[in-house]
Amino acid sequence: MSRLPVISSKRVLAPSSSENLLDMAPLQKRMRREQEPHKPQAATTIVGYKRPAAAAAARAPPYRPIRGAGAATVAAGPSRGFVRPVAASTAPKAGSSKQPAGAKPGVTGATRRKPWDLKGKVNDMEGKIRNYQTKYRSVNEENEALKDSVAQNQTKVSELEQEVKGQKRKISEYEAQLQMLSGVQNQLEETRREKNVLQKELSNLEQKYKVMETLRDSQETELQTLKMKLSVQESTMTRLQATLRDREEEISSLKETVAEQRDELHAGEMERRRLHNTIQELKGNIRVFCRVRPLEDGGLSKHIQLAASDNKSILLAKTEESHTGKTAEMQKNYHFSFDRVFGPLASQQEIFDEISLLVQSALDGYNVCCFAYGQTGSGKTYTMEGEEVDDMRGVIPRAVQQIFRAGEKLSSQGWEFSFTVSVVEIYNETLRDLLYSGKASKRPDHEIRKTASNDVTVTNLTYQKVSTEDEVLGLIALAKQNRSTAQTALNDRSSRSHSVFQLQIEGVNAGRDIKCKSTLCLVDLAGSERMVKSQSQGERFKEMTFINSSLSNLGIVITSLANKESHIPYRNSKLTYLLQNCLGGNSKTLMFVNISPELNSFGETLNSLRFASKVNDCVIGTASSNKK
Template sequence: MLSDCDHCQRVGPPLKVVETLDCIKVSGVWELVGIDLTGPLPQTPSGYKYILTATDYFSKWVEAFPLKTKSAEEVYQNLCTIFYRHGCPLRILTDQGREFVNQINSKLCELLSVERSVTAAYQPQTNGLDEKTNDNIKRALRKVVNERQDDWDLYLDATLFSLRSKMHTTTKFSPFYLMYGREARFPCELPVEMPQLQHRWLWGPESERGRVCVSMMPPGRIPAGFIIAVQKVPTASTAPKGAAKPPAATKAGGTGAPRRQAWDLKGKVSDMEGKIRNYQTKVRSVNEENELLKGSVAQSRNRLSDLLWASAAMKLSVQESTVTRLQTSLTNAQEEVRTLKETVVEQKDELHAGEMERRRLHNMIQELKGNIRVFCRVRPLVDGGLSRHIQLAPSDNKSITLAKTEESHTGKSADTQKIYHFSFDQVFGPHASQQQIFEEISLLEQSALDGYNVCCFAYGQTGSGKTYTMEGEEFDDGRGVIPRAVQQIFRAGKKLESQGWEFSFTASFVEIYNETLRDLLYTGKSSKRPKHEIRKSNNNEVTVTNLTYKQVCSEGQVLDLIALAKQNRSTAQTLQNDRSSRSHSVFQLQIEGANAGRDVRNSKLTYLLQGCLGGNSKTLMFVNISPEPDSFGETLNSLSFASKVNDCVIGTASSNRK
């Protein structure tokens, strides 16, 4: 896929920093807190559209709250909630938005003695930690929300927990550990008995159940107040004040008889003889009972032996009957399996023949439409509507007319009006949705799975809407051709896998900037970035040297690579926009095949795309035009070039086979 990126014109991403940035130095938790606001997001049933985030620069702890509006009052209420929960920070850092810079928040910081800093207009990346936090939160929410993406507020707390409990690459600790002195406990963790040397018990032996383990805290980091509180807990009485003490126990051996005097030795001897006779009687009774039990045990053993023999004989009979029945079932099952295998083979042959016929008919339809097609899309004016010099017929969606009034230079004749008529395969007005655009080209994505080279690219002046057409916005309704095409390809490939097809996907993203090739998926050091050249192999396959090729198996992996490419893309100053892309970016998804083609015009862009601009391809060109009157000249040139492309015939495409 090919597009000229005007992403910077719409959302203004920061330039990629090549050199290492100077970090903001902090030395303690809650010393500096960065606060930012992201949105608008799809409105949830509860009415939430924005997310307020607060990030501690030391521990990287994140707090986030859903907001219905970005008013100063709602921001103030949630700031109070953060201060009530964690105390007042020494300093907060925000941008210069009205929701932060206002009298309410100024008075709050003054009352709480909180120093406030704001980012400069020419240095917005000062609060880059919050921008990165916002990106991580949205990236995590994107994986769990529903198709409408309007239930993100239900998963916000779980997303925050995952960010807090994950080790941060900067501190090498999780934010949870730096805030609480221990790692978070998860519901899925099983109790594991730790070695004795790794525990430090503040009181009691190991057999007691009331002990407290502080082994998670590093030595010397246990707060003194914590130790004092722990030592006082076991000494505190749990009985209510004034409770009566239990009565003293009666001495053992008391029978109610009067105690003999110390001089009555004969009586004491008589008492001892009586006790001895009682014990002897009990011993005889126990011995007799023991003999009876021995006889009962012998009888039980005999009965158990008889039962075991009977049980063994019964089991043997049952097993023989079961074996016979199972053998019969196994024979029947084997016969059924053989029949089913024959049926499966026949159905596979029929399915394969049907798939081949479908491909033939699908390719025939595409050839009838033309192997090269040109669509025109008119960007709406900033305030909506359509400019007067562009005319679209209500009943004809294939033509467009440009009209320009020219004044007489002599003043003797009336003004003249020049009219230019153009016809294309499809013309989309300023109100056409992204879904309508993709519906017209979705059949080409099936041709890619059928083994044909497919190329879709956008052409037009800067600011005419090329990047919006190809990439679109982050959420569903605004997604462009590339993310929709990737989604359709993987879904179609998954369905074909059930029919025995196997697909492998390889993605690459290259940029041509001032006739220089750059790898947009390169993640190494800038000083070691390799140089790239376009080369053609012996079998006419066009390749780029030292280019990163990523194996992908899901839509999410491809979207992550596209996000990485956006960060690496070159931008430069132009006359029309403060920030604009002068680069051409080529996203390529290889599906079990290689590109082949013939020689075309000698430039880096056309040389790289010759496999998709030759006869063995199916090509779709978007010509994007701007509706402003001062863009009339550029619009006329774009439509004239597109009209010439529309008249081209590139022959019949053939499927690539290994």
């Protein structure tokens, strides 16, 4: 700001100089005009010519520049400017060729010489000439001086013009600088504001810095402590690394041991299977368990007695009048022995514990079949399916649970299992798919077929692949819903059909290149009953006929097997045909004979026990594992 341009005093002078210059122009003009009349003129012209006074006076302006004035006017002596004429008659135009007639040239009127005084007149003229010459010289000098002055002034003017240009340039430069400086000033203001903000920030940061310093001090202290700890840890780590190396060596040796033990385990597993099978064989490939249902109010009726010493025999006693009627009442006892007899208080768990080894055999690759036989309402469905409540779950859900859990355990030994479920019912000698979920009108027909590998299959039957226990339980629930039930005089929800649940198990141990395949077959047979007692009529009678026929055919097949007959009449009924692989040589079979404790069921109970006893006496060929 302090550097604003200072305007020179010369700038003020410049216009006045040019004005002077302009003023000079008319002056020079005047001087030229004055010089022109002073050309030397012939004396004759001056002497011999006179202008008429009146005419001259009429045309002459009141003031006019001196141009070739008469001798009298020159004598008056004004060298420059305007000269007032002495008299109108004394202003003739010198040298003019158009003088009016009668004018006397060379007469001024001041001092009039005699016409004859030519010498005097010449002297006057010479005097005038001298005056003019002197004047001319002085005017010349003055003119020269003025020229010099003009030239000087022009130089000055051009210098001043240059200077003005330079000043203008400077001014525009200064103006540009000024603009720039005003921008700089704005920036400066902005910078000042920023500076204030930054100063505030700085003070904040300084405060923070102080806090950080305090923190740093405390952290340094902490760091020192940590360094000490670290050195301790490092020494511990070195020690641990050494230990780790030892452990790694131990682990690798343990891994080797584990591999060896796995082999041993596998060998053990194989041995277990063999021994397990031996035990099962010793127990008999077909076993019979008897289960007595409790009375409705609990307990056991008097005519059924279970031996306290063992859990294998059952006594059925009946008091009869003597035939003659004279003697006292006779008691007739019927003794039966089975692999196990379960009283009315036996829990579902106890029952399953006895057959769980058999279920294990199914995972080992043996066909296993378990079926419940007995009169209507004796507890077959309760034994096989049970109730929803955990404690009351029957053989089927418990067996499924065991299979899946054992399968998972065996997976650690390299076994992978796949499972397929099917549930079929035989109602009036017709097969029905209990897993069918389509329209009833489109229910397909089914036939039992034997494959080339001697497997029994049912055409159009749902064979559902499953991988979890829950999936199987869902299918069991569906089958239960579908099962034909009808009301009879003996049982509210009497199962009028044989229900066959089959779980096909396929195991692969890829590491050891072993495969096994088996079927766990769990059957809830339809209730056996005598026609008179059940008062069956019509449709119920037809159902009963089919049921009894298939059950008696089951008995015939079992007896034929026991007698090692060459022909086993499996095809006599759908039930025996479907179960032939489970009943025949290559299987482990368990039969539950369920009996009702009511006295009025005595006859049925006796029949059932006799049938079961016959089965129990059978020795079915040794089962072999389906291993490849």
